[in-house]
Amino acid sequence: MSTYATSGVNGEREAPLEQEPIDTTSDTIVAGIPTYNEEIAIGSVVSEAQQYADEVVVVDDGSTDNTVRIAQNVGATVIKHEENKGKGGAIRTLMKYTTNIDGVDSLVILDGDGQHLPEDIPDVVEPVLEGDCDISIGSRYVEQEETETPLHRRFGQRVLDTLTLGSSGENLSDTQSGFRAFSPEAASSLNLQTDGMGVESEMISEAANRELKIDEVPIDVRYDGIDGQTFNPLAHGLSVAVFVTQLIRDRHPLLFFGVPALLLLGVGGALLLQTAYLYQTTAAFHQWRALISGFLVLTGIVCLFSALVLSQVKNMVSRPD
Known part of the structure; x- marks a missing residue:
């Protein structure tokens, strides 16, 4: 009081x-x-x-x-x-x-x-x-x-x-x-x-x-x-x-989740392409590279999905009646 x-x-x-x-x-x-x-x-x-x-x-x-x-x-x-x-x-x-x-x-x-x-x-x-x-x-x-x-x-x-x-x-x-x-x-x-x-x-x-x-x-x-x-x-x-x-x-959920999502997808995608290229040229399968790239891409997809859903929810809540 x-x-x-x-x-x-x-x-x-x-x-x-x-x-x-x-x-x-x-x-x-x-x-x-x-x-x-x-x-x-x-x-x-x-x-x-x-x-x-x-x-x-x-x-x-x-x-x-x-x-x-x-x-x-x-x-x-x-x-x-x-x-x-x-x-x-x-x-x-x-x-x-x-x-x-x-x-x-x-x-x-x-x-x-x-x-x-x-x-x-x-x-x-x-x-x-x-x-x-x-x-x-x-x-x-x-x-x-x-x-x-x-x-x-x-x-x-x-x-x-x-x-x-x-x-x-x-x-x-x-x-x-x-x-x-x-x-x-x-x-x-x-x-x-x-x-x-x-x-x-x-x-x-x-x-x-x-x-x-x-x-x-x-x-x-x-x-x-x-x-x-x-x-x-x-x-x-x-x-x-x-x-x-x-x-x-x-x-700003689109900014908060969207930027990390794009970074994760970019890094994970690049690592995945490198893993595929190495396998194609050397026939060597780098298991840990594949696992890490898959984890990054999957996490990026989840973040991007969260960004889109939460942004839509925010817009619906803030929209005047």
Whole structure:
């Protein structure tokens, strides 16, 4: 269960502190920050975000440190998860909260560890407010030839970018960026299912499935002095890769099963032809070659059959009545 916490006396929300004027005075912007044990940076992130958003909402995902108290003290609206649900669960809570508020023109989500710079909020939300897109992603790599991202992390991100391309058809430079802005229509229509870190890829796949337009804008990120990822980077990357692979399987079965089927049929067929050629020219029958080629061809046929059947089933299920 989620509970709402406020920072005023007797449970009443206090008026926000004096802030710098918001650039887009005619638009209402809500900044959402999913957090888990981010007591080191959450106070400064909220304070800076308040300069560019009409309301800052922190979804605390079962933190055991002082994240909630600090966020409340600096004037954020805090929504508490009594137990850890994962980043996907926190983002679903943010979107549900925003869609229940009238007059919100954009929801912008950023991380609470200080990696994202709140001063980039106007740039990220601008394409959404201008009606140029439904979802705007702050990219660390678009229009940037050099990046401070460690090489091993960038390699992993490129792998996830490729997998996300397979699941959504969207060729983006930074699919794992958590700095994103959403139109009210996008926030209310995205049907997110995952609780885990694969939510960034799922958003893109869902948006493509619902024909929502996605744009990227360049942002800066801060790595020095950041407390670091809550989860092990390797475990994080593997969990996202598995999730995105499942998305490809479920949403694009023809691609998921068809490509391996063609590879298996090609390799198995070539090996079978070579076995037949060797038998014809040398009269030597290579039993293991024949067995391996037969296994590859049979497996390829099964995969191809599965691809065709599952693709037809998906089309029938998704076809409007």
